[in-house]
Amino acid sequence: MARYTGSVCRLCRREGAKLFLKGDRCYSQKCAFNKRPVPPGMHAQSRRKQSEYGIQLREKQKTRRIYGVLESQFRKYFEMAERMKGVTGENMLSLLERRLDNVVYRLGFADSRAQARQWVMHGHFTINGKKADIPSQLVEVDDVISIKDASKDMENFKALRENGSTSVPKWLDLDNANLAGKVLSLPQREDIDITIAEHLIVEFYSR
Incomplete structure (x- = not known):
């Protein structure tokens, strides 16, 4: 699978949150998410309510896109986190931060x-x-x-x-x-300032 090369602003709109993928531009008025904070596509406003699976999937995709890793890489981080002592979701975020x-x-x-x-x-x-x-x-x-x-x-x-x-x-x-x-130390959950519900990712891979 090739790395995504399209407009990264579409990714922010798809996840419904700023992923800060373009550096300083994301903090300016030029940010596309500020102008149109809705999912891309002609039927963006009429999409159905998400299922539990859909919510878990979106959280996983959002986190994967923030850190810029492919699905196979992301899955390996989850498997590594499962084998570590402690909370799996927090372990996974610590690995991504490192x-x-x-x-x-x-x-x-x-x-x-x-x-x-x-x-x-x-x-x-x-x-x-x-x-x-x-x-x-x-x-x-x-x-x-x-x-x-x-x-x-x-x-x-x-x-x-x-x-x-x-x-x-x-x-x-x-x-x-x-x-x-x-x-100085390994990153702990309180050191990570990204809004991520990691328990949803654990639930997604534990299905």
Whole structure:
């Protein structure tokens, strides 16, 4: 299955919520969801009330689209979370947060997860001094995520070094001067500021 390449604004409208897939544009008046917050399609206003299965499916699709992962990947995260100690839904969100592309986004190195994924694949980052170009790589406690020296002069990264970032979650630490971030702890449910009803996803896969 190929990655979705259509308009990401349609995805927000389909899920009935802002998924913040286009970075700063999602916070501006240009956001398509602000102009037309209804599902795409000519019969959007006349759709029937969702079933319990439909509600669970939409929550799963919303979460999958927020983090930009394919269905097969998402299912693997659920299966990994099931084998871990603790609450399955919270474990799954913690795994998604630990993806390298998400960590790059959370540190403020990219405006969106899609941009972070692209920059990781282009080889702009290292983990503990070693090349890291796999977006799905999971970070561990005490890992240091840095921008390669050869990439630090890129305009986006230079602006970050000068202006800093104020939205870094507490499980991460950002060193603006050196353009590096450190994983202080594994993310807990209270550290994840996305509105997700993870129990619905667990119910969907447990059917």
